[in-house]
Amino acid sequence: MVATAPLLAARGVSKSFFGNPVLRDVSIALQPGRVHALLGENGAGKSTLINLLSGALRPDGGAIEVGGRPVSRMTPAYAQQAGIAVVQQELSLTASLSIAENIGLGAYPRRFGLLDYPELAVRARAACDLVGLHEPLSIPVGHLSLGRRQMVEIAKALYRRPRVLILDEPTSSLSATETKVLTKLLERLRGEGIAILYISHRLNEVMALCQHVTVLKDGTCTADRTLEGTDASGLVRLMVGRDPGDLFPHWQPSASAASAISVRNFSAGLMRDVDLDIRTGEVLGIGGLVGQGQEDLLLGLYGAIPARTASATVNGASGLPAGVPKANALGLAYVPADRKREGLHLIHSIITNLMLPAFARLPALKLRSRRAERETARGLAVQLAIKGDLGRPAQALSGGNQQKVALAKWMPHDPLVLLLNDPTRGVDVETKREIYMMLRNFAAAGKAVVLLSSDTPELVHLCDRVAVVREGHVVAMLECGALSEEAIVSVAMGAEQRRVAS
Amino acid sequence: MSTVGSSRQTGALYWPVQLRRNVGVRGLFAVVMAFVVAYGVLFPGLLTGSGFAKFTQSWFPLALVAMAQAILMLTGGISLAIGAMVSLGAVIAATIMTGPLGVAGGAAAVALTGLGIGAATGLIVVKLRLPAIVVTLAGSFIIGGAALLILPRPGGAIPEWLSDLLAGNTPAAFVLLVLIVLLWKLYLATPLGLSLYAAGENPVGAYRSGVPVDGARIAAYAISGLLCTGAGLFVAAQTGSGDPVIGTAFTLNSIAAAVLGGIGFLGGQGTMRGALAGSLLLSLMISVMFFLGFTPVAQYVAQGLIIIGAVAIPQFRKVQQ
Numbered sequence: 119m120v121a122t123a124p125l126l127a128a129r130g131v132s133k134s135f136f137g138n139p140v141l142r143d144v145s146i147a148l149q150p151g152r153v154h155a156l157l158g159e160n161g162a163g164k165s166t167l168i169n170l171l172s173g174a175l176r177p178d179g180g181a182i183e184v185g186g187r188p189v190s191r192m193t194p195a196y197a198q199q200a201g202i203a204v205v206q207q208e209l210s211l212t213a214s215l216s217i218a219e220n221i222g223l224g225a226y227p228r229r230f231g232l233l234d235y236p237e238l239a240v241r242a243r244a245a246c247d248l249v250g251l252h253e254p255l256s257i258p259v260g261h262l263s264l265g266r267r268q269m270v271e272i273a274k275a276l277y278r279r280p281r282v283l284i285l286d287e288p289t290s291s292l293s294a295t296e297t298k299v300l301t302k303l304l305e306r307l308r309g310e311g312i313a314i315l316y317i318s319h320r321l322n323e324v325m326a327l328c329q330h331v332t333v334l335k336d337g338t339c340t341a342d343r344t345l346e347g348t349d350a351s352g353l354v355r356l357m358v359g360r361d362p363g364d365l366f367p368h369w370q371p372s373a374s375a376a377s378a379i380s381v382r383n384f385s386a387g388l389m390r391d392v393d394l395d396i397r398t399g400e401v402l403g404i405g406g407l408v409g410q411g412q413e414d415l416l417l418g419l420y421g422a423i424p425a426r427t428a429s430a431t432v433n434g435a436s437g438l439p440a441g442v443p444k445a446n447a448l449g450l451a452y453v454p455a456d457r458k459r460e461g462l463h464l465i466h467s468i469i470t471n472l473m474l475p476a477f478a479r480l481p482a483l484k485l486r487s488r489r490a491e492r493e494t495a496r497g498l499a500v501q502l503a504i505k506g507d508l509g510r511p512a513q514a515l516s517g518g519n520q521q522k523v524a525l526a527k528w529m530p531h532d533p534l535v536l537l538l539n540d541p542t543r544g545v546d547v548e549t550k551r552e553i554y555m556m557l558r559n560f561a562a563a564g565k566a567v568v569l570l571s572s573d574t575p576e577l578v579h580l581c582d583r584v585a586v587v588r589e590g591h592v593v594a595m596l597e598c599g600a601l602s603e604e605a606i607v608s609v610a611m612g613a614e615q616r617r618v619a620s
Numbered sequence: 621m622s623t624v625g626s627s628r629q630t631g632a633l634y635w636p637v638q639l640r641r642n643v644g645v646r647g648l649f650a651v652v653m654a655f656v657v658a659y660g661v662l663f664p665g666l667l668t669g670s671g672f673a674k675f676t677q678s679w680f681p682l683a684l685v686a687m688a689q690a691i692l693m694l695t696g697g698i699s700l701a702i703g704a705m706v707s708l709g710a711v712i713a714a715t716i717m718t719g720p721l722g723v724a725g726g727a728a729a730v731a732l733t734g735l736g737i738g739a740a741t742g743l744i745v746v747k748l749r750l751p752a753i754v755v756t757l758a759g760s761f762i763i764g765g766a767a768l769l770i771l772p773r774p775g776g777a778i779p780e781w782l783s784d785l786l787a788g789n790t791p792a793a794f795v796l797l798v799l800i801v802l803l804w805k806l807y808l809a810t811p812l813g814l815s816l817y818a819a820g821e822n823p824v825g826a827y828r829s830g831v832p833v834d835g836a837r838i839a840a841y842a843i844s845g846l847l848c849t850g851a852g853l854f855v856a857a858q859t860g861s862g863d864p865v866i867g868t869a870f871t872l873n874s875i876a877a878a879v880l881g882g883i884g885f886l887g888g889q890g891t892m893r894g895a896l897a898g899s900l901l902l903s904l905m906i907s908v909m910f911f912l913g914f915t916p917v918a919q920y921v922a923q924g925l926i927i928i929g930a931v932a933i934p935q936f937r938k939v940q941q
Contacts, residue, residue, distance in 0.1 A: 194829070198830040210828050225829075232809045235633045
């Protein structure tokens, strides 16, 4: 082991929220020149640990050490002085400020008490060059795509010339190219002796990039070891204590020839001239780089954004649904990616969330039957393995369970077509497995499932066919036999000019 | 990063940033210019010295309270105590300036009252995490009551030379406004000033970035208070005396001006130049309608319709895209 003191360490820290222990006696040590992976399912306490390390929260017990010395009152300002920079999963950017003003925020260079714009420009440019951001520095961040904002966030961390860099799922909204830039950059920073803490749900990234791993499970540390001699399945075992072989269910093709949705020359949002047939009983994947228009395809079919089409048939009715209630009536259901803002009403109880689509169908002035609601909700909770008291607000649930609620609320209507927007983003492995199982069961029961996903393995292992979207067009429809991660990625990036007819 | 000297040329950042901030308010500027031209045609007196003086004087207090409201709205707050603060500033000026403390003492008292009450409001809102709309509503009763205690009925006096200087045949109001705008630009070029936007739009992110979020917000309340009582002093100079309820209309007009100027209610959206343009537009609308002989009721209705239209037009455009 290295003899030097770790740049940043937590020693036996504990933290509870409202009496619920989130971290119990967890220790972690970040050494210079090492990329340290922090793994764990959602709700395992990763974010809390980061917040303790960066001073955003204070531990109930244990100590945070900087350079081997315990710090009694860790604050974000102190962490910044100590050279600790955090790239949060939730962006810390201000849309109306320019790229440069965002990068320097909280650590502006000053001259005569004023913000030194020339100096800021020089230093922000240097940070942007590192991450491959070539947009003019004066552009307001609000004009950038989500992936580019993530890069600004990383540039903001680098601007502070950190000695310790903490990255919380930095690649979740990045394209493959941007991910590659980031990977190279982290290798370089490691070479310069910076300590890096890297949190990701993408195990292949972790395997390629990191040297050491700490695994959290239910708030306790289950492993603190070097990554050498460990493979991806070994890592998953460490996280869930279970073999990952059955992450994806075994399934039989259940697609029928009948099409649930059929559109010609469909245009909505970024999408242009799409011809698409969605068959009943299949899981149709939609892949591609982030932000190529995939979401607009789903929203357009769902009637949530204006769409044009030459001809369309949706569950036997001709024409696209003109609005969401119409879409629901036609048997369509949509589960959004941003479950916190679009999928759920966080401060309301789980029951209310589960019942919401039902309210839309009840006669407006009929009295509600609380008992019937409770029973339906309980049935759904059992069906989808949603744990805990249903009277609690939805925000009390972990990400995975929130996703299950967002999915479950449509079940009483027995939708014929499920439009799912990245249903497993930020969801832990165990819940992922459950969701995969459900999706295949839906297909087997004759429903059509459209799965938009940023996770290529799930497209490969779960889908009957995958439509790959690039620059607003479906550039390829890959059939089950032709599916592989390489095939999807190369079409998505335009490496392959082959066009497969759907 | 070793090439700091040579890359100073890439340092042209301040002005591009400023130009980009214009993008959202260009349409508003065009409308305001059109109104100014219309006003100039209807009342050619605008181009004379005294006409210009009168015009800026009628705009000046509204411009100040629009700024006062906009600062708070940028932090995600709002104030319903603007009018009461204006009244308080007016009665303090009218009671102290002719007393033993003189004009300087009176002005200092007005400024300190504004800063102090503003900072106290800010402390309550920020530190106790109470909704600004409730705190300032309660504050408007307290502050309005204080103004009535100091001067139960219109009275007091402002030295005549001061009234002549501020509200007479001089462009003093315009010069003051330019000065205040420059001071604002200077404040926005300080780290604390610019942090207003981050503190308003994304307080959690700003806090994690090391921004003194609480400090930036409390400072905003203090500055807002100062602008309000300053506007009160000016109104007292205009009328030559203090009136404990003279500011009442400013509360809602300040919100109207800020909204016309594109300041959003959610914090961090909009620009001060927009708020100023909004206040000018409101002021022009009021004068034009007055001169065209609208009845007061018709004025209010027209004013309301124009404000809704002004907010709706950009929204329509967004939907069209």
